[in-house]
Amino acid sequence: MRATLMYGAGDVRVEEVADPTIEEATDAVIRVTYACVCGSDLHPYHSLEHTPEGRRMGHEAIGVVEEIGEDVRTLAVGDTVIVPFAWSDNTCVFCRDGITTSCVHGGFFDGAGSATQAERLRVPQADGTAVVVPAGTDEALMPSLLTLSDVYLTGHHAAHRGGVAPGKTVVVIGDGAVGLSAVLASRQLGAEKIILMGRHEARTSLGRDFGATHVVAERGDEGVTRVLDLTGGEGAHVVLEAVGHMPAYEQAYRIVRPGGVISRVGVPQYEDAPVGFTSLFGKNATLTGGPATIRAYIEAALPQVLDGSIDPGRVFDRELPLSEIAEAYRLMDSREALKVLIRP
Amino acid sequence: MRATLMYGAGDVRVEEVADPTIEEATDAVIRVTYACVCGSDLHPYHSLEHTPEGRRMGHEAIGVVEEIGEDVRTLAVGDTVIVPFAWSDNTCVFCRDGITTSCVHGGFFDGAGSATQAERLRVPQADGTAVVVPAGTDEALMPSLLTLSDVYLTGHHAAHRGGVAPGKTVVVIGDGAVGLSAVLASRQLGAEKIILMGRHEARTSLGRDFGATHVVAERGDEGVTRVLDLTGGEGAHVVLEAVGHMPAYEQAYRIVRPGGVISRVGVPQYEDAPVGFTSLFGKNATLTGGPATIRAYIEAALPQVLDGSIDPGRVFDRELPLSEIAEAYRLMDSREALKVLIRP
Numbered sequence: 001m002r003a004t005l006m007y008g009a010g011d012v013r014v015e016e017v018a019d020p021t022i023e024e025a026t027d028a029v030i031r032v033t034y035a036c037v038c039g040s041d042l043h044p045y046h047s048l049e050h051t052p053e054g055r056r057m058g059h060e061a062i063g064v065v066e067e068i069g070e071d072v073r074t075l076a077v078g079d080t081v082i083v084p085f086a087w088s089d090n091t092c093v094f095c096r097d098g099i100t101t102s103c104v105h106g107g108f109f110d111g112a113g114s115a116t117q118a119e120r121l122r123v124p125q126a127d128g129t130a131v132v133v134p135a136g137t138d139e140a141l142m143p144s145l146l147t148l149s150d151v152y153l154t155g156h157h158a159a160h161r162g163g164v165a166p167g168k169t170v171v172v173i174g175d176g177a178v179g180l181s182a183v184l185a186s187r188q189l190g191a192e193k194i195i196l197m198g199r200h201e202a203r204t205s206l207g208r209d210f211g212a213t214h215v216v217a218e219r220g221d222e223g224v225t226r227v228l229d230l231t232g233g234e235g236a237h238v239v240l241e242a243v244g245h246m247p248a249y250e251q252a253y254r255i256v257r258p259g260g261v262i263s264r265v266g267v268p269q270y271e272d273a274p275v276g277f278t279s280l281f282g283k284n285a286t287l288t289g290g291p292a293t294i295r296a297y298i299e300a301a302l303p304q305v306l307d308g309s310i311d312p313g314r315v316f317d318r319e320l321p322l323s324e325i326a327e328a329y330r331l332m333d334s335r336e337a338l339k340v341l342i343r344p
Numbered sequence: 345m346r347a348t349l350m351y352g353a354g355d356v357r358v359e360e361v362a363d364p365t366i367e368e369a370t371d372a373v374i375r376v377t378y379a380c381v382c383g384s385d386l387h388p389y390h391s392l393e394h395t396p397e398g399r400r401m402g403h404e405a406i407g408v409v410e411e412i413g414e415d416v417r418t419l420a421v422g423d424t425v426i427v428p429f430a431w432s433d434n435t436c437v438f439c440r441d442g443i444t445t446s447c448v449h450g451g452f453f454d455g456a457g458s459a460t461q462a463e464r465l466r467v468p469q470a471d472g473t474a475v476v477v478p479a480g481t482d483e484a485l486m487p488s489l490l491t492l493s494d495v496y497l498t499g500h501h502a503a504h505r506g507g508v509a510p511g512k513t514v515v516v517i518g519d520g521a522v523g524l525s526a527v528l529a530s531r532q533l534g535a536e537k538i539i540l541m542g543r544h545e546a547r548t549s550l551g552r553d554f555g556a557t558h559v560v561a562e563r564g565d566e567g568v569t570r571v572l573d574l575t576g577g578e579g580a581h582v583v584l585e586a587v588g589h590m591p592a593y594e595q596a597y598r599i600v601r602p603g604g605v606i607s608r609v610g611v612p613q614y615e616d617a618p619v620g621f622t623s624l625f626g627k628n629a630t631l632t633g634g635p636a637t638i639r640a641y642i643e644a645a646l647p648q649v650l651d652g653s654i655d656p657g658r659v660f661d662r663e664l665p666l667s668e669i670a671e672a673y674r675l676m677d678s679r680e681a682l683k684v685l686i687r688p
Binding site: 093094097098099101102161234257258259264267268270271272273274275276277278279280281282283284285286287288289290291293 | 621626632
């Protein structure tokens with residue numbers, strides 16, 4: 001089959017690789033019908049060292065079940081399924097807590113293992129991982145359903161862990177697809193004021209459609225001043241950090257209200273950060289977030305997409321065939337595209 | 345009057361200073377009847393640079409009102425009051441949120457300003473800050489009531505912000521007076537399992553009296569292994585960090601359960617710390633805590649002390665007159681005393 005491999009920063013190729021097969025009795029193999037490029041794929045696109053064997057890419061997919069292992073009970077060949085970016089058994093002690101990304105039998109697609117920017121995908125722990133889309137679902141809904149494999153529910157994870165609720169003032173840092181998803185999720189959770197920090201007008205315009213009540217284009221000191229102005233000098237109850245770089249983190253603790261929450265879903269491109277008296281501790285700020293526990297949210301979000309109450313698929317502003325995925329990376333890296341849908 | 349001044353690391357003296365007076369119409373002046381030395385006082389005791397003018401010390405007090413400003417409404421001369429370590433108006437937007445340590449008219453005793461290890465104390469924002477102890481209260485309860493000015497309610501703050509509740513497994517790092525208070529507060533909040541990490545037997549023994557179900561004397565890798573053993577390999581739902589040094593922070597993120605909470609009340613002696621994928625982010629751990637919002641908790645805790653349901657004053661294992669406070673610092677620094685009550 002054809003699959004996407006990255007050989008180093010900026011070097012993305014589609015090549016023939018071996019078809020995936022059932023390796024464990026709990027596996028399924030799917031034919032990928034929808035995939036996409038994630039903002040987090042741009043991190044290796046910037047920094048991956050030369051990798052002679054290539055790194056398999058992609059962790060978001062919708063597909064059709066082609067084969068199942070003998071222990072798989074809830075899926076049948078022919079089912080259309082959503083596959084979250086992490087697999088999980090959905091039964092272990094951490095899955096029962098809702099922390100499916102810490103599943104004791106879990107793992108992350110992408111990297112050395114199974115990856116979704118390809119024609120086929122091996123899905124470990126298939127019963128726990130894949131969620132069936134009702135037969136007969138309108139094909140036009142597939143982009144929105146695909147966002148339930150990562151981007152929309154990553155925005156939702158930020159908002160949920162941050163405690164977004166009616167009456168709250170929320171700041172979303174980052175106008176990428178995750179940030180815009182966090183805006184939409186915050187609206188769904190009833191936030192009163194949603195301030196989107198971003199400066200790409202096409203994106204912040206979609207952010208307003210998704211529910212942002214204010215847009216702040218400024219960054220750094222000016223950005224802090226603007227947010228404080230918009231919050232009566234008090235700061236935001238909840239700051240959703242959807243970038244992952246240190247300036248966004250610094251922005252976050254400067255605009256969070258005393259006693260407020262910073263919720264991160266941008267994969268941190270740093271390990272150490274300020275947490276002492278002058279950043280988090282002094283104002284009793286809480287820092288939360290992590291890899292989105294997508295699987296715990298899909299059942300609740302699926303009907304919202306099916307009945308049209310949310311349309312998170314609007315983050316896709318381009319579509320390309322798998323053969324042109326290198327162009328998809330380029331378009332997203334140059335910010336010519338917000339998020340590119342891939343049809344294998 | 346006599347007051348405690350620190351002139352540099354290890355150099356604590358009692359000297360004559362000017363009596364405090366009413367400076368603002370919202371002030372009160374109290375005669376301090378009970379004070380004490382705090383674990384956090386040991387930080388400058390270790391590291392204060394030579395300070396020719398001396399630094400006034402102390403932030404925990406019970407006293408009798410001697411004088412009130414003309415705007416003070418809720419206090420009368422002769423009232424016995426508990427004074428939290430931070431003053432606050434108890435009416436501003438952050439006080440109404442319960443984040444009294446971020447009061448817009450607030451501040452912290454100690455340091456350059458008013459301080460409690462002295463015969464008299466000026467209490468700013470007296471109506472908001474001081475809480476009256478019912479007339480006729482048994483003098484034997486005063487040590488426990490004094491802990492409501494900081495140490496017990498700092499332990500409670502850790503537990504409250506950490507979400508300690510029935511069914512939770514809690515680890516308390518640190519067997520100082522705040523750590524032991526955190527144990528007692530966790531028991532009050534219904535924790536199922538309370539693991540106290542500390543290696544001073546007299547202290548951990550009091551910790552068991554306060555509700556610790558297990559004591560772990562090991563630190564570092566061994567401490568991590570022991571806690572994981574005691575939690576079925578899962579880690580603790582809540583880790584209360586009552587030390588403030590980096591090894592305690594590192595211990596915390598290594599033993600917190602995926603999706604769990606680290607709540608800090610030890611004043612961090614660092615600004616930067618690990619928060620990235622391999623520490624907090626990867627397992628969706630939450631970091632919370634800060635200066636304890638004592639004032640928001642006193643009304644609920646006062647009756648518990650008065651009716652004997654908690655006895656947090658057991659953390660005081662020595663009592664000295666103000667004139668011997670240098671010895672109190674020495675005893676606490678050498679760990680010969682857990683916490684020393686001071687009678688001015």
